[in-house]
Amino acid sequence: MRVVGHLKTPKNMITKSEIEIYNKYGGLWDGIERVGTETEREIIKGDDWSIITGILKDLELMKKDFVQQNIRTELIKYLMKNLN
Numbered sequence: 001m002r003v004v005g006h007l008k009t010p011k012n013m014i015t016k017s018e019i020e021i022y023n024k025y026g027g028l029w030d031g032i033e034r035v036g037t038e039t040e041r042e043i044i045k046g047d048d049w050s051i052i053t054g055i056l057k058d059l060e061l062m063k064k065d066f067v068q069q070n071i072r073t074e075l076i077k078y079l080m081k082n083l084n
Contacts, residue, residue: 014052014083018044022052055079 002033025031032040048072058075061067066077 014048014055015043018048019052027053027056037044 021032021040025036042069062072
């Protein structure tokens, strides 16, 4: 289980624009690399893409109640600090 193991601070906060681009390509980095625009690739970088993937996996585990309370608290604090 990879809960919160990826919680490093991104260079900048994860933004709504990055999440929208991530969702546009279904979370597949190959999609943005093959058909994404130059502007999209400038907005979201590989590190942030990986962080978003990890956060979404952790949220899914939380939703299924597979995460201890202290880990939930850590993830929520991280999200509040690093999402814009």
